[in-house]
Amino acid sequence: MRWALLEQGMFSDVPPDVAEYLDAVHTLSLEKNQQCEEQLAHLLGVLNGIGVQPVFLKCAAALIGRLYPSSGERMVSDIDVLVPAARLPDILDRLAGVGYRLVNPKEDISDIEHPDALSHHHYPAIYSPDWPVAVELHVQPVLLSFVNLLSCDEVFQDATAVRWRGGDCLLPSPNHFVMHNIIHSYLVDTRYHLASMSLRQLFEFVLVSQSYGERIDWHAINSRFGAAGCRDELAQYLVLAQICLGFNVVTGIDLDGWDRLRVQP
Structure with a gap:
């Protein structure tokens, strides 16, 4: 702050x-x-x-x-x-x-x-x-x-x-820094409960995403989470970062209206 x-x-x-x-x-x-x-x-x-x-x-x-x-x-x-x-x-x-x-x-x-x-x-x-x-x-x-x-x-x-x-x-690597943040702070620490998300970790996710920029392969990350059956979790985390911290969701990751409806409350 x-x-x-x-x-x-x-x-x-x-x-x-x-x-x-x-x-x-x-x-x-x-x-x-x-x-x-x-x-x-x-x-x-x-x-x-x-x-x-x-x-x-x-x-x-x-x-x-x-x-x-x-x-x-x-x-x-x-x-x-x-x-x-x-x-x-x-x-x-x-x-x-x-x-x-x-x-x-x-x-x-x-x-x-x-x-x-x-x-x-x-x-x-x-x-x-x-x-x-x-x-x-x-x-x-x-x-x-x-x-x-x-x-x-x-x-x-x-x-x-x-x-x-x-x-x-x-x-x-940039990809692994981002992936580790998402897995640790959302899939593990919060057990999918968005209300208990660590803002420190969410902020660091946004900061890393901005700092590394094009060095992050979002398509590869999206494919990996999708193959593991965690596509919805990735989308919800990105929407949460967008709502709370103005994160610009990257091109190539499709977020539907349901993602925002799940996260907004």
Whole structure:
């Protein structure tokens, strides 16, 4: 909100106490996210040190890719990292050596410590008292029930290599950044309940769509969701972004009147 008001020259019209609050939140967020970037750089160095080049997802990808004008605009709650399943035991051992532990030490990890027995798309959250946020090590980018829409192999294959803070990492391709956002924020997090949609995630979807522009192959995304039986869900998400944030629905994706009628209420 602060960014939008400043960009549109409206911040001076905001009541002083509200402006002070928005500035304070931005300052605190910026301070925290600068620490998060240090944590990302440290984590990347540890992973590179054992020959792992990770794919950073969601907010980590947004920070590294400089999607926002400053990192203070993007609230960060955790770090999501996609790693090869076969390397998970090595990674856990190395991260334990630098202070990372389970957030919930009582969590049953008997069926997810080994890649062949993995029953979830990520290992339980881990944290280090030296750093501000928890880390989730993913072996699949999405819940296992949605791997037919987006798999680990695909993300690694199409990811963009980036040299950042002295380390080597990967960022999702434009298509996969968009798809991961839709799958995670709508199909998984809200369980199709539009009223509980995260505006932060919806905003990031619109921002990514505008930033990447023609690098996104909407026809391929539409075909993929259609083949997985999720065409209606994709359409509803696009309509929601249009209604709430003025998203220009792309040519080639047909939205009928029923899509708007489902979403508008």
